[in-house]
Amino acid sequence: MSLKGIGTPADQARLARRKRIGQIYRIVTGIPVVLAVLLIATLVFDVTTDTVSWHVVEPDNEGVNLSFQEGFRWFGTWEHVVTQELEARGEDPAATLGDAEERRKFGLRNRVELLWSLNGQPMRWVVSNSRDDRVASYGWFEGNRMHDELLAGLEGGEQLRLNPWLDAAFFTKNASRTPLMAGLINALVGTVWVILLVILISVPIGVGSAVYLEEYAPNNWMTRFIEVNIRNLAGVPSIVYGILGLYAFVRLMNIGPVVLSASMTLALLILPVVVIASREAIKAVPPSLRQASYGLGATRWQTTSRVVLPNAVSGIVTGVILAVARAIGETAPLLMVGAAAFIPRIPDGPFATYTVIPIQIYSWVGENDPEFANVASAGIVVLLVILVALYAVAFYLRRRFERSW
Amino acid sequence: MTQNAKTLARAAGLHKSGTRNVGERVIGIVLFLAASVSIVTTAAVILALSAETISFFADPAVSIVEFLTAREWTPLFPESQRYFGISPLVIGTLMVTFVALIVGLPLGLGSAIYLSEFANPQTRRSVMSVLEVLAGIPTVVLGYFALFFVTPILRDIVPGLNLFNPLSAGLVMGFMILPTISSISVDSMQAVPRALREAAYGLGASKHEVVAKVVVPAALSGIVASFILAMSRAIGETMIVTLAAGQKPTFTFDLRETIATMTSFIVQAAKGDQPAGSLASQSLYAVGATLFLMTFALNLVSQQIVQRFGERYE
Numbered sequence: 170m171s172l173k174g175i176g177t178p179a180d181q182a183r184l185a186r187r188k189r190i191g192q193i194y195r196i197v198t199g200i201p202v203v204l205a206v207l208l209i210a211t212l213v214f215d216v217t218t219d220t221v222s223w224h225v226v227e228p229d230n231e232g233v234n235l236s237f238q239e240g241f242r243w244f245g246t247w248e249h250v251v252t253q254e255l256e257a258r259g260e261d262p263a264a265t266l267g268d269a270e271e272r273r274k275f276g277l278r279n280r281v282e283l284l285w286s287l288n289g290q291p292m293r294w295v296v297s298n299s300r301d302d303r304v305a306s307y308g309w310f311e312g313n314r315m316h317d318e319l320l321a322g323l324e325g326g327e328q329l330r331l332n333p334w335l336d337a338a339f340f341t342k343n344a345s346r347t348p349l350m351a352g353l354i355n356a357l358v359g360t361v362w363v364i365l366l367v368i369l370i371s372v373p374i375g376v377g378s379a380v381y382l383e384e385y386a387p388n389n390w391m392t393r394f395i396e397v398n399i400r401n402l403a404g405v406p407s408i409v410y411g412i413l414g415l416y417a418f419v420r421l422m423n424i425g426p427v428v429l430s431a432s433m434t435l436a437l438l439i440l441p442v443v444v445i446a447s448r449e450a451i452k453a454v455p456p457s458l459r460q461a462s463y464g465l466g467a468t469r470w471q472t473t474s475r476v477v478l479p480n481a482v483s484g485i486v487t488g489v490i491l492a493v494a495r496a497i498g499e500t501a502p503l504l505m506v507g508a509a510a511f512i513p514r515i516p517d518g519p520f521a522t523y524t525v526i527p528i529q530i531y532s533w534v535g536e537n538d539p540e541f542a543n544v545a546s547a548g549i550v551v552l553l554v555i556l557v558a559l560y561a562v563a564f565y566l567r568r569r570f571e572r573s574w
Numbered sequence: 575m576t577q578n579a580k581t582l583a584r585a586a587g588l589h590k591s592g593t594r595n596v597g598e599r600v601i602g603i604v605l606f607l608a609a610s611v612s613i614v615t616t617a618a619v620i621l622a623l624s625a626e627t628i629s630f631f632a633d634p635a636v637s638i639v640e641f642l643t644a645r646e647w648t649p650l651f652p653e654s655q656r657y658f659g660i661s662p663l664v665i666g667t668l669m670v671t672f673v674a675l676i677v678g679l680p681l682g683l684g685s686a687i688y689l690s691e692f693a694n695p696q697t698r699r700s701v702m703s704v705l706e707v708l709a710g711i712p713t714v715v716l717g718y719f720a721l722f723f724v725t726p727i728l729r730d731i732v733p734g735l736n737l738f739n740p741l742s743a744g745l746v747m748g749f750m751i752l753p754t755i756s757s758i759s760v761d762s763m764q765a766v767p768r769a770l771r772e773a774a775y776g777l778g779a780s781k782h783e784v785v786a787k788v789v790v791p792a793a794l795s796g797i798v799a800s801f802i803l804a805m806s807r808a809i810g811e812t813m814i815v816t817l818a819a820g821q822k823p824t825f826t827f828d829l830r831e832t833i834a835t836m837t838s839f840i841v842q843a844a845k846g847d848q849p850a851g852s853l854a855s856q857s858l859y860a861v862g863a864t865l866f867l868m869t870f871a872l873n874l875v876s877q878q879i880v881q882r883f884g885e886r887y888e
Contacts, residue, residue: 190623190780194692194785195692198684198685198691198692199688201685201752202701205681205708208708209707209708211723212715212719215719216719275665307713374608377604377605378612380605381606394611394613395610398612398616399612400877401616401874402616404806404873405810406806406811407810409810409862409866411844412619412623412858412859413619413622415844416859425658440615441612491605495710497712498714500714500812500813501713501813501837503814505844520790527712530715531717531817534714534717534722535817538623538756549718553715555709564703
């Protein structure tokens with residue numbers, strides 16, 4: 170619709186001005202959205218590029234550089250690479266690989282890793298000793314910019330390596346004082362144990378609370394008290410749950426700094442989220458379904474378990490997944506209930522000492538050696554990939570089962 | 575009773591209605607117990623915090639007056655150098671929160687207005703998902719980002735900026751609270767009835783005038799509530815400040831200094847593994863109690879605002 174030719178020139182000027190202001194509103198309010206997207210993109214970009222760095226190293230042994238095809242076999246790669254290395258050193262591979270203790274020692278002292286570039290050549294697997302002399306380290310961008318310069322400046326025995334910190338070795342090694350030898354296995358298993366128990370504890374209690382409040386609770390002060398209480402718990406800072414866990418579970422109940430304490434603490438932390446999400450899902454089931462069920466003579470529990478819950482399950486599952494995603498990323502409360510930065514053994518049950526991925530990231534960020542920042546970023550990428558997968562499932566479920574009655 | 579009616583009765587389970595009632599009652603009790611876990615949790619939080627805090631203040635070395643007025647906080651030091659004035663921690667917390675709010679409020683409100691009033695449904699949906707993802711980024715990751723990405727850039731711009739500082743932590747935290755502000759504000763703006771907007775359009779208002787003079791004022795209680803809730807989030811946030819703002823309690827208002835917040839002190843004290851019952855360990859609970867009271871008060875105020883000033887449209 171054109172407004173040209175309507176009204177006096179003054180009116181037209183005013184109209185034009187209002188239109189301009191409208192445009193400005195639209196742009197100004199759109200900026201934060203752009204900034205938020207930009208922040209996420211920058212963060213992901215920064216973290217990902219931090220997982221790669223260039224090293225000038227002076228290996229104290231020759232190492233073996235395998236060709237791409239030779240080294241890049243999924244099955245038995247580790248054995249394959251180690252065998253080649255030992256043969257090159259003139260040792261008997263069977264003596265090391267056949268004996269469990271020798272094998273473990275070799276694993277602790279050496280890192281079998283895929284390097285993307287060695288003196289300018291493409292991908293290679295190498296066995297690198299953890300005590301290689303690092304002459305210099307450069308970030309991904311810096312190293313790329315100075316690549317030719319660095320290559321030309323190599324002295325005898327030195328190698329230029331592009332090290333992807335996030336490689337297979339990262340998933341098979343425990344935390345370590347040497348950045349090159351540090352890995353995530355214990356934290357990864359720890360996270361699985363902790364989260365498994367969190368789900369086992371929080372889902373029955375959370376869904377039970379929601380069912381009670383939506384289907385069973387009489388309308389009295391007690392019910393209102395529980396509702397207000399859950400809303401308030403949702404606003405309690407996570408570190409306070411950590412203090413509760415430290416006081417109640419670790420010390421008072423004397424469970425100690427183990428997986429179970431962590432799981433109970435995190436379960437309480439996400440409980441309000443699970444309850445609120447489950448209530449929303451249950452509320453969305455139309456009353457007519459319940460009435461139909463009662464009309465057929467079903468009891469309250471029969472109605473709840475066979476009509477209400479099956480129709481609310483996708484919403485409940487979505488809520489639980491998002492709550493679990495939150496629990497996976499929580500650091501502060503677990504610092505309180507005794508997650509250790511380093512544990513010697515892989516956690517193997519509810520009463521094992523443990524560490525989890527975010528705690529491991531936190532302790533790597535705090536290390537002095539700047540190369541631990543690379544290790545931390547590798548940990549962050551793993552954590553983010555797990556979370557993205559969970560969010561994708563949750564968003565998919567939400568869209569797939571979204572229905573209007 | 576005819577054969578037919580009997581079958582019907584059996585199908586409905588009426589023939590054993592006695593056992594059914596008992597079963598029903600047991601299920602009801604079990605569900606009630608599940609719901610009461612939240613009450614037990616609250617009670618346990620209050621008990622844990624108050625029990626240790628009372629023993630903290632009962633110690634002759636500590637006085638409430640010192641706690642509230644002294645300007646030094648060194649409970650982890652040897653006995654002769656110990657001071658128990660919480661103000662450095664509270665000021666540190668408020669500085670980070672202040673920066674976070676300066677960043678987060680305009681961004682949160684702006685994005686809420688855009689999402690509620692300007693974006694088409696498709697855009698709104700995807701941007702809401704983006705904000706949900708932003709809210710889901712673990713804070714330890716944001717702390718890493720603040721320390722290794724934001725701080726180096728800021729140090730090129732701000733002269734005299736320490737490696738650990740509340741500025742960088744607050745900036746990143748501003749983005750952390752953006753989704754909180756945005757989602758609650760969007761909800762309250764969407765609750766403004768169509769009739770109000772249509773009336774304003776009918777009077778000749780343009781879109782931005784409707785937004786500024788009708789929608790935002792009508793949704794103000796929800797918007798303010800979201801601000802207060804965001805403030806409470808910022809005060810209780812731990813990992814960003816622990817990693818990027820430092821762990822050195824300093825009585826200062828300088829955003830470039832290394833500071834400590836209440837939360838970062840709690841982490842520091844817990845990591846040091848203080849023996850249970852020691853004054854150092856109890857100081858952790860005293861700070862925790864202060865933190866809990868502050869966030870609890872803010873959450874209550876936020877709920878009150880929604881209840882008291884929230885307009886009901888039907």
